[in-house]
Amino acid sequence: MSSRTPSPQTRARRSRGAARLAEMAGGSLWAILIKIVLLGLVDALGIYAMFMLAAQHNWIVFAILAAALVAINYVYFSKRTLAMKYLTPGLIFLLVFQVFVIGYTGYISFTNYGSGHNSTKEDAITALMQSAQERVPDSSTYALTVVRDGGDFGFLVTDPKGEVSYGTAEHPLERVTDATMTGDKATALPGKESLNFTDIVDNQKAIVDLQVPISDDPNDGSLRTPDGSSAFLYLSSLHYDARADTMTDTKTGTVYSDTGVGAFAAPDGKQLKPGWSIGVGFDNYVKAITDDGIRGPLIGVTIWTFVFALLSVLTTFALGLFLAIVFNDMRMRGRAFYRVLIILPYAFPSFLGALVWAGLLNRDFGFINLELFGGAHIPWLTDAFLGKVSILFVNLWLGFPYMFLVCMGALQSIPDDVQEAAKMDGANPFQIFKKIKLPLLLVSVAPLLISSFAFNFNNFNLVYMLTGGGPRDASASINVGGTDILISMVYKVAFVGADRDYGLASAFSILIFIVVAIIAIVSFRQTKALEELN
Numbered sequence: 001m002s003s004r005t006p007s008p009q010t011r012a013r014r015s016r017g018a019a020r021l022a023e024m025a026g027g028s029l030w031a032i033l034i035k036i037v038l039l040g041l042v043d044a045l046g047i048y049a050m051f052m053l054a055a056q057h058n059w060i061v062f063a064i065l066a067a068a069l070v071a072i073n074y075v076y077f078s079k080r081t082l083a084m085k086y087l088t089p090g091l092i093f094l095l096v097f098q099v100f101v102i103g104y105t106g107y108i109s110f111t112n113y114g115s116g117h118n119s120t121k122e123d124a125i126t127a128l129m130q131s132a133q134e135r136v137p138d139s140s141t142y143a144l145t146v147v148r149d150g151g152d153f154g155f156l157v158t159d160p161k162g163e164v165s166y167g168t169a170e171h172p173l174e175r176v177t178d179a180t181m182t183g184d185k186a187t188a189l190p191g192k193e194s195l196n197f198t199d200i201v202d203n204q205k206a207i208v209d210l211q212v213p214i215s216d217d218p219n220d221g222s223l224r225t226p227d228g229s230s231a232f233l234y235l236s237s238l239h240y241d242a243r244a245d246t247m248t249d250t251k252t253g254t255v256y257s258d259t260g261v262g263a264f265a266a267p268d269g270k271q272l273k274p275g276w277s278i279g280v281g282f283d284n285y286v287k288a289i290t291d292d293g294i295r296g297p298l299i300g301v302t303i304w305t306f307v308f309a310l311l312s313v314l315t316t317f318a319l320g321l322f323l324a325i326v327f328n329d330m331r332m333r334g335r336a337f338y339r340v341l342i343i344l345p346y347a348f349p350s351f352l353g354a355l356v357w358a359g360l361l362n363r364d365f366g367f368i369n370l371e372l373f374g375g376a377h378i379p380w381l382t383d384a385f386l387g388k389v390s391i392l393f394v395n396l397w398l399g400f401p402y403m404f405l406v407c408m409g410a411l412q413s414i415p416d417d418v419q420e421a422a423k424m425d426g427a428n429p430f431q432i433f434k435k436i437k438l439p440l441l442l443v444s445v446a447p448l449l450i451s452s453f454a455f456n457f458n459n460f461n462l463v464y465m466l467t468g469g470g471p472r473d474a475s476a477s478i479n480v481g482g483t484d485i486l487i488s489m490v491y492k493v494a495f496v497g498a499d500r501d502y503g504l505a506s507a508f509s510i511l512i513f514i515v516v517a518i519i520a521i522v523s524f525r526q527t528k529a530l531e532e533l534n
Contacts (some may be wrong), residue, residue: 293477320403
């Protein structure tokens with residue numbers, strides 16, 4: 001019998017083990033009950049989400065979620081899917097936190113989503129009309145009772161003709177017949193809380209800012225109140241023509257039309273804000289490459305990002321390896337004490353370490369300038385070049401303990417007999433390190449160096465906490481600074497300033513993802529050559 005063919009006893013033992021595993025997977029009655037309860041919770045949340053998606057007419061996501069719920073229930077109630085019972089949770093997290101995030105970011109990169117373009121066209125029309133509203137000089141006075149339904153305020157109004165209506169910011173006025181009347185004024189509505197004077201004062205700003213539309217037609221205007229007891233008609237100086245799909249400024253006569261840019265635009269190109277979100281194809285990617293105000297800063301930031309990531313890996317690895325070699329020498333006394341001191345920077349959160357160094361390197365009152373340079377005003381963090389030097393130095397301080405620990409473990413795993421054989425062949429310590437230790441070290445350390453490069457490529461915390469990406473590049477048409485790396489530039493484009501462009505930031509994010517993925521794939525392929533040393 002071949003040595004690779006299991007014996008009958010071995011096969012029987014494996015069969016019994018598999019049977020026990022299947023029985024354990026099946027579980028007892030309590031396990032089944034727990035499984036039913038957990039699946040019930042998952043199904044309840046999923047069905048609730050499906051109702052919400054249906055209300056928003058988001059049928060694509062609705063279908064995906066429905067298929068996912070059916071698949072989850074099949075996996076956990078079927079006896080034929082033992083392996084999938086263990087793989088499904090990880091697969092769900094992968095799809096939700098990786099695939100979905102990347103896919104949604106890619107979707108946003110093909111839109112103009114951002115400040116002034118973050119909603120639908122209908123919402124934009126309403127917002128434009130409301131922002132241009134002015135009180136009608138001869139407006140009738142509407143008797144008003146401010147009511148509250150949950151956390152939302154509404155107007156219970158009695159017009160001069162005695163008709164009673166109720167409306168909110170989201171729902172135009174509608175006539176009601178079951179209001180409680182006090183004299184000629186409606187003062188209460190079933191299911192709604194009528195506000196007294198104290199309540200109105202406590203919520204004065206929200207009530208004064210409240211605009212309740214007269215009807216579904218935004219040209220009819222809305223009611224607003226200055227005091228909470230009476231309301232007046234406000235009309236917009238903008239007139240929307242639904243048939244022509246134009247917005248006309250009644251004061252100047254300028255006609256703004258939908259030209260396909262996600263906003264109403266005048267003949268001279270002036271746009272009314274807010275606009276709405278539309279698909280723009282590859283415009284964001286083309287803009288990043290062809291716009292002079294973006295292309296130049298983008299190239300500079302990209303080069304600095306590669307330099308920063310590469311130098312960070314090389315410097316931290318070199319210093320960590322040097323210290324690992326030194327403290328791996330058995331002749332050194334107090335090695336345990338020195339090792340503890342070395343790994344202290346690694347024990348602190350990186351963002352706290354960056355904040356501490358930001359204070360130490362402050363130009364006016366930092367310890368470095370005051371004590372070490374005699375009160376000199378050296379702009380460590382506000383000059384573009386010195387800021388980059390400071391970032392590299394602080395990252396070296398934060399990163400070398402990790403490399404020290406990795407290299408220490410890798411050096412100790414190298415067999416002593418290999419080194420002894422090299423000494424017997426006449427090799428000196430430098431030759432032993434270059435020809436034996438370093439190649440064997442890279443076999444285990446190379447994947448960690450690649451992951452360290454990818455981490456530093458997106459090392460947002462250090463740059464943002466230390467310099468904030470500054471100083472600002474005045475020649476750029478986007479918010480970018482002299483020490484920004486790609487990820488901090490993306491953050492500024494998306495979340496800093498008045499003009500936030502999520503579409504352009506998402507396009508940058510996809511480009512970063514592609515670059516890092518290519519680097520990782522090429523690097524891991526190259527490390528296969530090192531495996532031959534084993």
